[in-house]
Amino acid sequence: xxxxxxxxxxxxxxxxxxxxxxxxxxxxxxxxxxxxxxxxxxxxxxxxxxxxxxxxxxxxxxxxxxxxxxxxxxxxxxxxxxxxxxxxxxxxxxxxxxxxxxxxxxxxxxxxxxxxx
Amino acid sequence: xxxxxxxxxxxxxxxxxxxxxxxxxxxxxxxxxxxxxxxxxxxxxxxxxxxxxxxxxxxxxxxxxxxxxxxxxxxxxxxxxxxxxxxxxxxxxxxxxxxxxxxxxxxxxxxxx
Numbered sequence: 001x002x003x004x005x006x007x008x009x010x011x012x013x014x015x016x017x018x019x020x021x022x023x024x025x026x027x028x029x030x031x032x033x034x035x036x037x038x039x040x041x042x043x044x045x046x047x048x049x050x051x052x053x054x055x056x057x058x059x060x061x062x063x064x065x066x067x068x069x070x071x072x073x074x075x076x077x078x079x080x081x082x083x084x085x086x087x088x089x090x091x092x093x094x095x096x097x098x099x100x101x102x103x104x105x106x107x108x109x110x111x112x113x114x115x116x117x
Numbered sequence: 118x119x120x121x122x123x124x125x126x127x128x129x130x131x132x133x134x135x136x137x138x139x140x141x142x143x144x145x146x147x148x149x150x151x152x153x154x155x156x157x158x159x160x161x162x163x164x165x166x167x168x169x170x171x172x173x174x175x176x177x178x179x180x181x182x183x184x185x186x187x188x189x190x191x192x193x194x195x196x197x198x199x200x201x202x203x204x205x206x207x208x209x210x211x212x213x214x215x216x217x218x219x220x221x222x223x224x225x226x227x228x229x230x
Contacts, residue, residue, distance in 0.1 A: 004160070031216065043161070043207060043220040056217055091160060095216055106216060108153075108161040 002026045004109035006092050012115045013082055021077045021112045023092030031055070032075045033093040033106060034067065043091065049075065082116045089113050119144040119210050123221035131229050132200055138193040138224045140208030149211040150191040151218070152182055156204045164206070167191060178202065203228045 005024045013019050025032050034046040048055040049067050066078045075094075079086055090113075093106040124139040142148060152164040165176025172184040182193045191208060208221040 033216070035218070035220075042222040043209075043218075045217050045219065048217060093161075104216070105163055105166070106218065110158070110160040 004092055004094055004107050006109040006112050008112060009110065010113045010115070012117065015084055015116055016081050019079050019082055019114065021090050021114070023075045023077075023109055024073050025075055025092070025094030026107055027073070029094035029096055029107075031095045031097060032069070033095075034077045035091040035093065036060070036088040037091065038088040046077075084116050087114055087116045119148065119219045121208050121210050121219055121221035123208050123224050125224050126222065127225045127227065129227045129229060130198055133197045135196050136194065136198050136226065138206050138226065140191045140193065140221060142189050142191065142208075142210045144210060150184060151209040151211070152176065152180070152191075152193050153207045153209060154204050155207065161207065164193070198226070198228045200228050200230060202226060
């Protein structure tokens with residue numbers, strides 16, 4: 001069964017460093033998402049992406065964050081200058097479509113645990 | 118704005134007992150509702166969803182949930198739990214956006230022998 005994969009499973013970085021979290025969505029999916037979960041808190045939407053541009057982003061997704069689909073298979077989340085509060089589990093998800101009123105299930109990856117020291 | 122409240126952070130239960138995990142939502146527009154399960158060290162897996170139609174929806178692993186519009190609730194139930202049901206369960210809502218999911222804080226279900 002096709003699945004969303006994420007690498008690395010755990011990333012440790014120093015405050016101020018740039019990190020790139022990688023995701024490989026399911027191959028025929030067109031919509032991609034990033035969510036994060038700070039330890040002990042709820043899963044929060046960060047951004048959705050379609051046709052090489054951001055569809056929607058939350059207030060969390062500030063100028064420190066960017067997303068990219070550099071090739072036909074990868075979807076990346078970049079944090080330019082990490083802060084301690086960026087420590088969280090980051091989940092990638094993909095769906096066949098994301099059009100309003102036409103629901104398609106989002107398939108989630110296993111997550112990348114980011115630890116900023 | 119939409120929000121989701123999961124009323125119990127932890128629910129301990131004995132094996133083969135019934136369980137109900139509670140979820141309430143708030144939204145000014147029609148919603149889609151979901152329950153996801155997260156097993157240790159794994160991603161989020163969709164258990165079931167309500168999009169429209171029958172208010173009682175059945176999902177995988179014997180779970181079901183009932184959409185109650187007047188009470189703005191979407192409680193998850195299982196008549197007899199197994200040890201393997203031990204996991205974190207998340208209620209989520211999607212309302213009017215491009216599949217953006219709003220999650221509750223999660224309920225940790227701990228099934229004891």
